[in-house]
Amino acid sequence: MGRAPCCDKANVKKGPWSPEEDAKLKAYIGQHGTGGNWIALPQKIGLKRCGKSCRLRWLNYLRPNIKHGGFSEEEENIICSLYISIGSRWSIIAAQLPGRTDNDIKNYWNTRLKKKLLGKQRREQLARQAISLKQEMKRESDQTSMVSEAMNQVPYWPQLPVAMPIANPSQEPHPNQDSIRKLLVKRGGRFSDHDHQQQPNINTTNFQYPFDLSSTQEQLYANSVDTIASTTSMSNTPSQLPNTHYVINGSGSNMIQGFNSYPIELDDMVYSIPQQLDELESFSGVLDNVNGSTGTSSAESTSWGNVSSLVYPPMVSNYDASQQGMLQDCSFRESGYFELQ
DNA sequence: AACCCTACCAACCGCAGCAGT
DNA sequence: TACTGCTGCGGTTGGTAGGGT
Numbered sequence A: 001m002g003r004a005p006c007c008d009k010a011n012v013k014k015g016p017w018s019p020e021e022d023a024k025l026k027a028y029i030g031q032h033g034t035g036g037n038w039i040a041l042p043q044k045i046g047l048k049r050c051g052k053s054c055r056l057r058w059l060n061y062l063r064p065n066i067k068h069g070g071f072s073e074e075e076e077n078i079i080c081s082l083y084i085s086i087g088s089r090w091s092i093i094a095a096q097l098p099g100r101t102d103n104d105i106k107n108y109w110n111t112r113l114k115k116k117l118l119g120k121q122r123r124e125q126l127a128r129q130a131i132s133l134k135q136e137m138k139r140e141s142d143q144t145s146m147v148s149e150a151m152n153q154v155p156y157w158p159q160l161p162v163a164m165p166i167a168n169p170s171q172e173p174h175p176n177q178d179s180i181r182k183l184l185v186k187r188g189g190r191f192s193d194h195d196h197q198q199q200p201n202i203n204t205t206n207f208q209y210p211f212d213l214s215s216t217q218e219q220l221y222a223n224s225v226d227t228i229a230s231t232t233s234m235s236n237t238p239s240q241l242p243n244t245h246y247v248i249n250g251s252g253s254n255m256i257q258g259f260n261s262y263p264i265e266l267d268d269m270v271y272s273i274p275q276q277l278d279e280l281e282s283f284s285g286v287l288d289n290v291n292g293s294t295g296t297s298s299a300e301s302t303s304w305g306n307v308s309s310l311v312y313p314p315m316v317s318n319y320d321a322s323q324q325g326m327l328q329d330c331s332f333r334e335s336g337y338f339e340l341q
Numbered sequence B: 001a002a003c004c005c006t007a008c009c010a011a012c013c014g015c016a017g018c019a020g021t
Numbered sequence C: 001t002a003c004t005g006c007t008g009c010g011g012t013t014g015g016t017a018g019g020g021t
Helices: A019-032 A041-045 A051-062 A073-086 A090-095 A102-151 A177-186 A217-231 A266-272 A279-291 A318-324
Strands: A246-249 A337-340
Touching: A019 A041, A019 A051, A041 A051, A051 A102, A073 A090, A073 A102, A090 A102
Parallel strands: none
Antiparallel strands: A246 A337
């Protein structure tokens, strides 16, 4: 029944790897590969390490052609675009960036990109608030003589949609669910029994990324954007904004789109993200909810088939929605999409 | 010089799905 | 069929370097 225990946890070394350990692991894998069994590997080499630890060390640090730090602007754009599109599926995002590991990208996002984007958003919102305050003061001074009339007016700040689950009217699987799933699987995702078998093999020295390593960063970026855009509902929902078109698809694809047919600059992206301020933080949370996932990881290992009938409209502050004139434009289409137009 | 704070990053941990027995 | 190990993934933690006071 079963197999031998993974490792004796009381007898394994933890913490930073020494150069000697690195050399041993690198030399062994370079010569023999991992043998498809990370658990047995440390014993073979004579390392007092857990197999998981060896695997992590190899994948994140010792593997050939690994790049550390120094993310380019193109790479930043790719990371942001994909994060907005698919959430914190770091392995899929990493598959788009040659030499980058999911851990590296995750760290880079958490320590820099997230702050960069949030900071940008906050500055932008403050600027908008200042303008609005000015307008409001002007409006009030204009209206001091019309107080009684104003009492009968429609409230200035209209009621906005709130983040409540809304039943998907159609209950039908989204037609693009399959293509999206295929894309993510192709990128190395894990979404179903069938999909799992198609994961790229990363366990030997002849590891290859699932894309053309000769591609330039620009091509990679364009490919990532175009591929995802082409697999989703761009064609039947033309963009109304100059840069982007966002759809929270509640009928199964659990995609939030932020793509058009040309690259989105980081700055543009900040302005076109529909949610305000902390919404960026909760992007993955929204995805979690849509996925029905209750764990800490965002949609980790969630089957697309589980996604069913919940639609979470983006939360937009009354203030910002009013400023942007978006209220009347927020609508549910018959198809079950919620759109910001 | 000493302390504190912040940012960064390597590594660990727990979970989920698959596979072997 | 049930149990349990293996693998991969994403979230989190802890050590450390660097800057400020």
